[in-house]
Amino acid sequence: MTNSSMVSRVENERVLVLERVFDAPRELVFQMFKVPEHLKRWWGPRGWEVPVCSIDFRPGGVWHYCMKCVDQNQGDFFGMESWGKGVYAEIVEPEKIVYTDYFADAEGNVNEELPSTKVTLEFIDLEGKTKLVNRGEYVSAESLKTVIDMGMLQGITETWDRLEERLQEVK
Numbered sequence: 001m002t003n004s005s006m007v008s009r010v011e012n013e014r015v016l017v018l019e020r021v022f023d024a025p026r027e028l029v030f031q032m033f034k035v036p037e038h039l040k041r042w043w044g045p046r047g048w049e050v051p052v053c054s055i056d057f058r059p060g061g062v063w064h065y066c067m068k069c070v071d072q073n074q075g076d077f078f079g080m081e082s083w084g085k086g087v088y089a090e091i092v093e094p095e096k097i098v099y100t101d102y103f104a105d106a107e108g109n110v111n112e113e114l115p116s117t118k119v120t121l122e123f124i125d126l127e128g129k130t131k132l133v134n135r136g137e138y139v140s141a142e143s144l145k146t147v148i149d150m151g152m153l154q155g156i157t158e159t160w161d162r163l164e165e166r167l168q169e170v171k
Contacts, residue, residue: 006157013141016148018134020160024167026123029130030094032163033121038170039065042162045155047071048082052106061088063099064108085110086119097121101136115143132160 006020022029032038036053043050044067052066063086069077085104091097098121103114110116117136124131134156138144 006160008153010144014138014144016136016138016144018136018156018160020132021126022130022132022164022167024130024171025128026125026130027094028167028171029132029163030097030123032166033097034093038166041169042166043067043159044162045158046162047074047077057088057091059088059090062086062108063088064104066106081106083108089118094123096123115139115146117147 006018008016008018010016032042034055034057036055039055040050040053043053043065047069048067049070050065051068052064054065055061055063057063065084067082067084069080072078083104083106085102085108086099087102089098089100097119099119101117101119103111103116105111115138117138120133120135120137122131122133122135124133136144138147
């Protein structure tokens with residue numbers, strides 16, 4: 001399906017823009033990023049689960065989560081945990097979510113060694129479908145290259161495939 005494929009581009013060497021059209025109404029797609037029970041079902045690449053997901057959905061609120069690899073076929077990644085923390089800056093329901101995404105630990109302490117990302121999610125109504133635009137702003141071109149080298153694009157593609165599947169389940 002051509003309309004479900006993700007489009008990516010880099011702006012100013014440090015901003016990664018991802019776009020994809022989802023076959024679901026905007027309000028529902030927005031809920032997927034707001035409700036922990038939804039996020040637990042689709043967040044992260046294939047073979048990863050989200051055993052921990054707490055959300056205080058307001059500007060200044062924190063989203064704290066853990067992704068864990070449960071797929072034995074992923075070799076060294078099997079059993080690995082990856083903790084993240086988002087701090088919301090702006091929420092305009094159901095149009096926009098702005099937050100800063102950090103690598104963190106189980107206590108929510110930020111890992112300063114790894115680059116943080118300012119993320120702006122835009123939800124655009126396309127008559128029953130939703131165009132999701134994800135702008136990730138990095139501190140430097142090197143930081144962006146670091147996460148791309150870590151396989152982030154493949155991870156996001158799989159994550160958004162899982163989001164589409166989840167939307168079809170609950171629609």
